[in-house]
Amino acid sequence: MKNIRGAFGPDAFRRDDETSDEDFYRQPRFVTHIDDGAIGAVTQLYRDYFPAGGRVLDLMSSWVSHLPPELSYREVVGLGLNEAELRRNPRLSRFVVHNLNTSSRLPFADHSFDAAGITVSIDYLTDPVAVLRDLGRVLVPGGPVVISFSNRCFPSKAVNIWHRLDDRGHLALVQAYLEEAGTWQDILALDRSPRVGGRRTGDPLYAVIGHATG
Numbered sequence: 001m002k003n004i005r006g007a008f009g010p011d012a013f014r015r016d017d018e019t020s021d022e023d024f025y026r027q028p029r030f031v032t033h034i035d036d037g038a039i040g041a042v043t044q045l046y047r048d049y050f051p052a053g054g055r056v057l058d059l060m061s062s063w064v065s066h067l068p069p070e071l072s073y074r075e076v077v078g079l080g081l082n083e084a085e086l087r088r089n090p091r092l093s094r095f096v097v098h099n100l101n102t103s104s105r106l107p108f109a110d111h112s113f114d115a116a117g118i119t120v121s122i123d124y125l126t127d128p129v130a131v132l133r134d135l136g137r138v139l140v141p142g143g144p145v146v147i148s149f150s151n152r153c154f155p156s157k158a159v160n161i162w163h164r165l166d167d168r169g170h171l172a173l174v175q176a177y178l179e180e181a182g183t184w185q186d187i188l189a190l191d192r193s194p195r196v197g198g199r200r201t202g203d204p205l206y207a208v209i210g211h212a213t214g
């Protein structure tokens with residue numbers, strides 16, 4: 001899929017609620033957005049892909065980062081919209097409040113992180129390709145991004161295209177975001193939904209992984 005905006009039409013990246021994201025996220029939400037099994041799957045992805053001791057960027061962060069509790073990192077930087085949530089996040093070394101839908105340029109130097117995660121949030125970006133393009137700049141060459149999501153969202157703030165697609169469609173779409181961004185290679189899509197005896201239990205968990213070209 002090339003030129004996603006062209007393929008899906010002009011309304012694809014609009015939302016039902018086009019009021020400011022700052023207003024929507026002004027109230028802290030000290031909740032988890034997926035169940036414990038799905039959180040465990042995110043944590044395992046970070047165990048698999050993030051270098052222990054590295055510099056980690058938690059993009060669209062809140063009061064929890066889902067990083068493996070047994071591992072430490074040189075620094076973990078959070079970027080999100082709610083200061084109270086970010087302040088309470090015990091894994092963050094520091095944080096910035098920054099609206100990615102008004103500025104896709106990340107407030108970080110080139111190659112300043114070894115890995116990045118975007119957890120259950122990619123559906124809120126109105127220009128995900130631009131954000132992911134710039135994310136490729138701030139990671140070291142080869143640094144992984146883990147973009148994970150389930151089948152839940154704040155409906156009024158998710159972009160229209162997210163509502164038009166099913167889980168498989170979301171995987172293909174996020175993969176296409178990374179391809180179009182042009183700063184990623186070795187892109188793969190995974191279904192890491194928790195299962196018992198082959199049967200899915202609880203919230204599903206999907207992820208798209210890419211590695212920065214540098």
Ligand SMILES: C[S@@+](CC[C@H](N)C(=O)[O-])C[C@H]1O[C@@H](n2cnc3c(N)ncnc32)[C@H](O)[C@@H]1O
Nearest residue numbers: 021060061062080081082099100101119121124
């Ligand atoms: C569903 S929560 C997920 C939070 C966290 N990543 C987690 O795993 O629990 C969505 C997050 O995206 C952030 N967010 C939403 N819109 C944003 C925007 N325009 N710019 C930056 N962050 C945004 C919010 O601050 C919020 O923390």
